[in-house]
Amino acid sequence: MSAPAVILVTPQLGENIGSAARVMANFGLSDLRLAAPRDGWPNPRALPLAAGALDGPVAARAFPDLAAALADRTRVLAATARGRDLPIPVYGPGEAVADLAAHDAPAIVFGPESSGLENADVARADAIVSYPIDPTFPSLNLAQAVAVFAYAWRARAASDAPPAPAPIEPPAAKAALAGLLDQVDQELDQAGFFWPPDRSEGVRLRLRAALTRAGLSEQEVRTLRGAVKALVEGPRRRAREELARRADAKNEARDG
Amino acid sequence: MSAPAVILVTPQLGENIGSAARVMANFGLSDLRLAAPRDGWPNPRALPLAAGALDGPVAARAFPDLAAALADRTRVLAATARGRDLPIPVYGPGEAVADLAAHDAPAIVFGPESSGLENADVARADAIVSYPIDPTFPSLNLAQAVAVFAYAWRARAASDAPPAPAPIEPPAAKAALAGLLDQVDQELDQAGFFWPPDRSEGVRLRLRAALTRAGLSEQEVRTLRGAVKALVEGPRRRAREELARRADAKNEARDG
Numbered sequence: 445m446s447a448p449a450v451i452l453v454t455p456q457l458g459e460n461i462g463s464a465a466r467v468m469a470n471f472g473l474s475d476l477r478l479a480a481p482r483d484g485w486p487n488p489r490a491l492p493l494a495a496g497a498l499d500g501p502v503a504a505r506a507f508p509d510l511a512a513a514l515a516d517r518t519r520v521l522a523a524t525a526r527g528r529d530l531p532i533p534v535y536g537p538g539e540a541v542a543d544l545a546a547h548d549a550p551a552i553v554f555g556p557e558s559s560g561l562e563n564a565d566v567a568r569a570d571a572i573v574s575y576p577i578d579p580t581f582p583s584l585n586l587a588q589a590v591a592v593f594a595y596a597w598r599a600r601a602a603s604d605a606p607p608a609p610a611p612i613e614p615p616a617a618k619a620a621l622a623g624l625l626d627q628v629d630q631e632l633d634q635a636g637f638f639w640p641p642d643r644s645e646g647v648r649l650r651l652r653a654a655l656t657r658a659g660l661s662e663q664e665v666r667t668l669r670g671a672v673k674a675l676v677e678g679p680r681r682r683a684r685e686e687l688a689r690r691a692d693a694k695n696e697a698r699d700g
Numbered sequence: 701m702s703a704p705a706v707i708l709v710t711p712q713l714g715e716n717i718g719s720a721a722r723v724m725a726n727f728g729l730s731d732l733r734l735a736a737p738r739d740g741w742p743n744p745r746a747l748p749l750a751a752g753a754l755d756g757p758v759a760a761r762a763f764p765d766l767a768a769a770l771a772d773r774t775r776v777l778a779a780t781a782r783g784r785d786l787p788i789p790v791y792g793p794g795e796a797v798a799d800l801a802a803h804d805a806p807a808i809v810f811g812p813e814s815s816g817l818e819n820a821d822v823a824r825a826d827a828i829v830s831y832p833i834d835p836t837f838p839s840l841n842l843a844q845a846v847a848v849f850a851y852a853w854r855a856r857a858a859s860d861a862p863p864a865p866a867p868i869e870p871p872a873a874k875a876a877l878a879g880l881l882d883q884v885d886q887e888l889d890q891a892g893f894f895w896p897p898d899r900s901e902g903v904r905l906r907l908r909a910a911l912t913r914a915g916l917s918e919q920e921v922r923t924l925r926g927a928v929k930a931l932v933e934g935p936r937r938r939a940r941e942e943l944a945r946r947a948d949a950k951n952e953a954r955d956g
Contacts, residue, residue: 467844469837501837538855575851576858581725581757588723588847595831595848599794602832613787632927635934650923658914661787667906671888675931678891683939
């Protein structure tokens with residue numbers, strides 16, 4: 445599976461070329477082709493927005509026209525939002541990347557910023573890629589259009605690989621969780637929380653369900669046990685300190 | 701199924717806000733929230749790149765901070781490329797939009813251009829969204845990140861995928877959850893739990909993440925608030941009773 449070339453037909457703004465290069469590099473694409481760029485190539489306005497993508501990750505080359513840019517390609521899709529009278533299949537981005545992935549030397553073609561692809565350019569393509577755009581606000585920025593395609597390509601490639609395990613800690617053994625839940629139960633019992641008794645059992649079970657649902661890890665169970673202990677012991681300690689302080693005050697008053 | 705709000709935390713460049721608004725409108729999203737935007741709001745630099753999106757299709761509002769911006773949300777995902785030590789599930793964009801579609805008032809949060817989200821912001825989220833970025837060129841432009849999310853959302857809505865199963869009880873609004881987390885924070889602070897200070901911030905965030913992950917309902921939040929109060933007040937009350945008992949004993953000894 446070789447990655448598709450991205451072909452921009454007569455791009456007008458160097459900034460958009462730079463932004464497109466940057467997001468191509470983000471998603472692992474490296475072959476950028478400029479067919480008759482309006483301001484020539486290289487274009488210094490592209491560099492700031494490329495954020496380094498044009499210094500190695502992405503190779504950008506200019507061609508005199510679209511025919512030259514896609515000459516070595518075996519499968520070409522044209523990105524366009526507008527409906528066409530041409531008898532060419534229309535894919536969504538997901539279908540498009542699946543189609544391109546099945547070919548050796550694929551490419552996707554984007555038109556100029558203001559006008560989009562001409563029919564003559566679309567007719568060179570094997571299929572159209574049409575994004576699920578809101579028809580009330582259809583004007584998609586060129587670099588954003590490249591971003592969506594590059595993401596869709598990468599997401600497809602990534603989905604072929606086994607998903608990375610989520611870096612969540614494994615949940616605690618149920619015995620450890622039960623220790624926490626029992627501790628909470630007992631402390632709340634002592635605090636008179638489960639009252640009146642006819643309502644208490646439901647509340648007790650709701651608390652257990654909520655804390656169970658969090659899928660707490662061993663360390664989180666330990667942290668929460670410490671937190672519950674601190675909540676109870678803090679006031680106890682302060683009460684003891686207060687008792688000692690009062691006793692001292694009494695003694696001082698007596699001895700003074 | 702209600703569309704997610706897009707929250708930008710301290711966006712630096714008005715141009716990126718405008719570009720984000722434009723691509724939101726392209727893909728049918730309309731609720732843009734700016735948490736503490738660097739240059740205030742409104743920002744005239746956003747308008748040219750919004751291409752009209754801020755004149756109706758997208759409503760952009762500024763908030764003093766992230767907590768205020770997500771107060772009415774019931775499910776919040778944080779977009780971040782960096783690995784985190786926080787025990788929060790990590791989704792790809794496809795899983796993320798499926799998750800958000802199952803909730804009534806969802807939101808996705810993006811960090812500032814240069815630094816991304818801070819851990820304290822990520823800890824407010826129910827899950828992380830991580831894009832399948834090429835690790836050799838990971839710096840994704842803010843508006844491009846919004847573009848990919850907006851496309852993924854629209855693509856899911858366009859496909860007739862059955863919605864993910866709804867949770868048993870709808871989760872509480874984030875403002876209610878924040879009330880519980882702040883209460884726990886303050887009581888544990890008073891109890892001297894967060895000690896030593898150099899370790900305390902990590903423990904604080906871990907606690908928040910664990911309680912956030914449970915997806916607590918409004919009623920569960922109320923129950924837990926009552927439970928925390930009882931844990932603290934029970935010992936206080938018993939200490940007061942003990943003080944009163946000792947005072948009585950002293951008085952009896954003196955009067956006896």
